[in-house]
Amino acid sequence: QKEVEQDPGPLSVPEGAIVSLNCTYSNSAFQYFMWYRQYSRKGPELLMYTYSSGNKEDGRFTAQVDKSSKYISLFIRDSQPSDSATYLCAMSPRNDMRFGAGTRLTVKP
Amino acid sequence: SQTIHQWPATLVQPVGSPLSLECTVEGTSNPNLYWYRQAAGRGLQLLFYSVGIGQISSEVPQNLSASRPQDRQFILSSKKLLLSDSGFYLCAWSDGHSGNTIYFGEGSWLTVV
Numbered sequence: 762q763k764e765v766e767q768d769p770g771p772l773s774v775p776e777g778a779i780v781s782l783n784c785t786y787s788n789s790a791f792q793y794f795m796w797y798r799q800y801s802r803k804g805p806e807l808l809m810y811t812y813s814s815g816n817k818e819d820g821r822f823t824a825q826v827d828k829s830s831k832y833i834s835l836f837i838r839d840s841q842p843s844d845s846a847t848y849l850c851a852m853s854p855r856n857d858m859r860f861g862a863g864t865r866l867t868v869k870p
Numbered sequence: 871s872q873t874i875h876q877w878p879a880t881l882v883q884p885v886g887s888p889l890s891l892e893c894t895v896e897g898t899s900n901p902n903l904y905w906y907r908q909a910a911g912r913g914l915q916l917l918f919y920s921v922g923i924g925q926i927s928s929e930v931p932q933n934l935s936a937s938r939p940q941d942r943q944f945i946l947s948s949k950k951l952l953l954s955d956s957g958f959y960l961c962a963w964s965d966g967h968s969g970n971t972i973y974f975g976e977g978s979w980l981t982v983v
Binding site: 792793795797802803804805806807810849851853855856858860861862863 | 876902912913914958960962964968969970971972973974975976977979
């Protein structure tokens with residue numbers, strides 16, 4: 762079993778849809794949770810950062826962490842074609858980062 | 871603010887030729903530095919990380935090596951490239967104290983022919 766599981770997709774949605782991206786993990790020591798967005802042929806950019814459990818909102822993006830279920834989510838409201846990218850979840854106990862394989866998202870106009 | 875620069879962005883190299891990818895970080899001191907490889911359709915594979923000058927840890931035995939000649943400079947090298955070395959290489963850094971968030975460079979696309 763991988764430490765971090767992420768459905769690779771691809772996921773295709775119409776513009777304006779609410780997108781839900783998810784990861785599960787097995788290591789209960791993980792405390793820091795991140796989401797990265799990676800456009801084609803570019804390096805990943807940090808999108809959301811959350812410490813421990815709870816929700817964090819930034820504009821159209823909401824990150825949720827449920828440590829009891831070892832499950833994290835990223836929600837994108839009012840999705841736009843510019844949101845088309847690969848989204849990677851990442852987590853660590855402190856400074857030993859583990860990444861999901863990434864979910865490829867396409868938002869169609 | 872901190873920035874990370876990585877070059878070259880794209881290169882095509884013949885099998886058996888040497889490789890040198892360079893990365894520098896600005897706006898911070900004593901960062902942790904990383905080299906990752908991302909094969910097509912696959913996740914990120916950590917190749918090397920460094921917590922200080924001359925301190926390199928290798929995660930995967932392979933045809934590559936890394937060096938950190940200066941605090942904010944990280945170099946990925948190979949003496950003889952293999953076809954299997956093709957891929958997308960990413961340099962990254964994290965704060966040397968907290969280290970719980972990694973920031974990536976733009977990446978280098980390597981095609982070995």
